[in-house]
Amino acid sequence: MPERLTRAEVPVEQTWNLADIFPTVEAWEAELAAVAGDIPTVTRYRGRLGDGAGVLLACLEALEKLQERFSRVASYASLSQSADGTSPANQAMAARAMSLGARIQSETSFIRSEILALPEGTVEGYLAREPGLARFSRFLDRILADRPYALSPETERALAALSEVLDAPAMIYRRSKSSDMTFEPVRDSRGNELPMAFAIYEGHYERSPDTVLRRNAFASFTKGLKAYQNTYAATWATEVRKNVIMARLRGYPSAIEMILHQQEVPAGVYHRLHDIILGELAPHMRRYVRLRRKVLGLDRILYCDIEAPLDPEFNPPTTFDRAAEIILKGLSVLGPEYTEIIASALQNRWIDWGDNIGKSTGAFCNSVYGVHPYILITWTNSLRDVLTLAHELGHAGHGVLSQRQHLLLNSRPSMFFIEAPSTLNSLLVADSILAETTDRRVRRWVIMQLLGIYYHNFVRHLIEGELQRRMYALAEKDEPITASVLSRVQAEILEEFWGGEVEIEDGARLTWMRQPHYYSGLYPYTYSAGLTIATEVARAIREEGEPAVKRWLEVLKAGGTRKPLELAEMAGVDMTRPEPIRAAVAYVGSLVDEVVSSF
Numbered sequence: 001m002p003e004r005l006t007r008a009e010v011p012v013e014q015t016w017n018l019a020d021i022f023p024t025v026e027a028w029e030a031e032l033a034a035v036a037g038d039i040p041t042v043t044r045y046r047g048r049l050g051d052g053a054g055v056l057l058a059c060l061e062a063l064e065k066l067q068e069r070f071s072r073v074a075s076y077a078s079l080s081q082s083a084d085g086t087s088p089a090n091q092a093m094a095a096r097a098m099s100l101g102a103r104i105q106s107e108t109s110f111i112r113s114e115i116l117a118l119p120e121g122t123v124e125g126y127l128a129r130e131p132g133l134a135r136f137s138r139f140l141d142r143i144l145a146d147r148p149y150a151l152s153p154e155t156e157r158a159l160a161a162l163s164e165v166l167d168a169p170a171m172i173y174r175r176s177k178s179s180d181m182t183f184e185p186v187r188d189s190r191g192n193e194l195p196m197a198f199a200i201y202e203g204h205y206e207r208s209p210d211t212v213l214r215r216n217a218f219a220s221f222t223k224g225l226k227a228y229q230n231t232y233a234a235t236w237a238t239e240v241r242k243n244v245i246m247a248r249l250r251g252y253p254s255a256i257e258m259i260l261h262q263q264e265v266p267a268g269v270y271h272r273l274h275d276i277i278l279g280e281l282a283p284h285m286r287r288y289v290r291l292r293r294k295v296l297g298l299d300r301i302l303y304c305d306i307e308a309p310l311d312p313e314f315n316p317p318t319t320f321d322r323a324a325e326i327i328l329k330g331l332s333v334l335g336p337e338y339t340e341i342i343a344s345a346l347q348n349r350w351i352d353w354g355d356n357i358g359k360s361t362g363a364f365c366n367s368v369y370g371v372h373p374y375i376l377i378t379w380t381n382s383l384r385d386v387l388t389l390a391h392e393l394g395h396a397g398h399g400v401l402s403q404r405q406h407l408l409l410n411s412r413p414s415m416f417f418i419e420a421p422s423t424l425n426s427l428l429v430a431d432s433i434l435a436e437t438t439d440r441r442v443r444r445w446v447i448m449q450l451l452g453i454y455y456h457n458f459v460r461h462l463i464e465g466e467l468q469r470r471m472y473a474l475a476e477k478d479e480p481i482t483a484s485v486l487s488r489v490q491a492e493i494l495e496e497f498w499g500g501e502v503e504i505e506d507g508a509r510l511t512w513m514r515q516p517h518y519y520s521g522l523y524p525y526t527y528s529a530g531l532t533i534a535t536e537v538a539r540a541i542r543e544e545g546e547p548a549v550k551r552w553l554e555v556l557k558a559g560g561t562r563k564p565l566e567l568a569e570m571a572g573v574d575m576t577r578p579e580p581i582r583a584a585v586a587y588v589g590s591l592v593d594e595v596v597s598s599f
């Protein structure tokens with residue numbers, strides 16, 4: 001492994017250019033202070049939102065402006081921190097931005113509570129009288145949708161004051177995982193001792209072709225997890241209990257319904273995604289596992305073997321520049337307006353792709369309002385990176401198209417829709433590589449990468465979703481959630497899905513401890529929603545071409561101005577019906593067929 005560079009040693013063209021947000025740290029400092037000083041531009045309307053449409057409009061305009069400025073301050077700090085978390089200066093910047101964010105949130109929370117407390121019909125009257133408010137109608141509608149569930153202003157104030165405490169389970173989970181949890185070093189098949197950490201397990205060992213290393217690493221991983229099982233069961237249970245109690249206080253039929261209300265998703269859609277995908281995808285995934293057992297020459301497949309590579313020697317090296325060509329070609333089907341954005345991202349240092357000590361692991365995209373999106377990825381020179389970068393560029397393209405048209409307050413759609421544009425781009429780029437190649441091994445490799453994407457979004461995250469669904473069902477009956485209940489139900493779900501094809505070893509029962517997703521509402525299942533939409537849109541683009549592309553660009557431009565099911569509908573996907581889900585499952589089945597027949 002090459003020596004890792006320090007941040008300062010990374011060639012500048014491999015880094016993102018934060019000067020597009022602020023030219024210097026001093027300029028950032030000055031704006032941080034100025035934003036803090038301008039909080040009264042919003043708070044001066046406190047207690048006055050009932051005075052008339054003009055006052056409400058002035059207040060919302062001030063809020064939008066303050067939020068836009070703050071989002072640039074916060075992004076600059078958090079991006080600096082992601083690029084090098086070991087720098088004390090970056091840590092301090094991130095902490096200061098976060099505390100300003102908390103202050104803005106608490107000082108501007110009166111807007112929501114005052115709007116909710118206005119007599120029924122008032123806001124509607126304002127909207128009719130003041131045309132300037134039209135730009136804020138979606139924002140106002142979303143607040144008003146909560147009216148049936150609002151508590152008295154004093155109670156709302158008390159809950160808002162307690163928000164940090166109510167968010168404690170997530171904080172405790174994250175802090176414990178990053179600071180307290182340790183793992184024993186592991187040995188590979190040659191007897192070498194290797195270091196072990198959460199990120200190394202997820203980034204490397206889990207997909208290692210060395211079965212001894214893969215299994216030893218999983219044993220070390222789950223031993224490390226197990227030491228915290230009672231702590232994390234308590235944080236899990238507290239999070240669930242909080243939502244159950246909150247739903248009862250507010251008068252929702254259940255915690256699930258409360259969270260889905262925030263996502264603007266009907267319960268039927270949520271349940272159907274779990275039922276159909278887990279039920280109908282299982283036979284295809286079991287076939288894929290049987291192939292894995294045969295190709296790897298193992299007499300049994302353990303849970304920790306599910307992601308073992310089937311053709312480990314084949315890993316076509318791909319430079320960043322070559323990746324840029326492949327991606328531009330793959331996304332050219334989306335037309336010039338879209339391709340220009342992607343080209344700009346690739347050429348103008350929107351992307352941080354070098355490696356350095358202290359850089360965040362994984363990949364993400366942060367679209368900075370009024371500037372441009374920033375993407376973090378660590379390039380490992382593999383073709384696999386191409387699909388990851390295409391994914392993040394999907395978030396970037398969405399960010400640019402939606403932010404060009406809309407206020408910051410309206411630009412971000414529901415979590416239900418977030419992963420559709422990103423996964424679509426991976427599918428389109430994969431399609432284009434497949435169309436270009438005549439090499440059977442490349443073709444098989446690309447399809448296996450696609451199956452990896454479907455495994456993650458349709459199986460792993462959805463099994464997490466299923467665990468969450470069953471735990472909420474228990475919690476609604478006031479049954480306790482403990483480590484043994486979580487591990488037992490986790491094992492039941494895995495057994496049901498894999499039907500004996502995969503051996504669910506003891507460590508697999510503890511995999512409920514892996515993910516921070518459980519602390520972000522109903523997050524896990526939304527991956528499958530996004531990918532279902534993307535699969536259908538990719539099919540439409542393949543079959544119809546231009547008209548499907550046109551629809552899709554309109555959807556991206558709509559940003560958060562519509563509910564997620566309306567966005568899907570605009571793209572031609574009716575998520576209230578089982579058909580798109582079944583079509584996506586059938587598509588995965590066809591990919592499995594092709595891989596099975598190619599070995």
Ligand SMILES: [Zn+2]
Binds near residue numbers: 391395419422
């Ligand atoms: Zn994503």
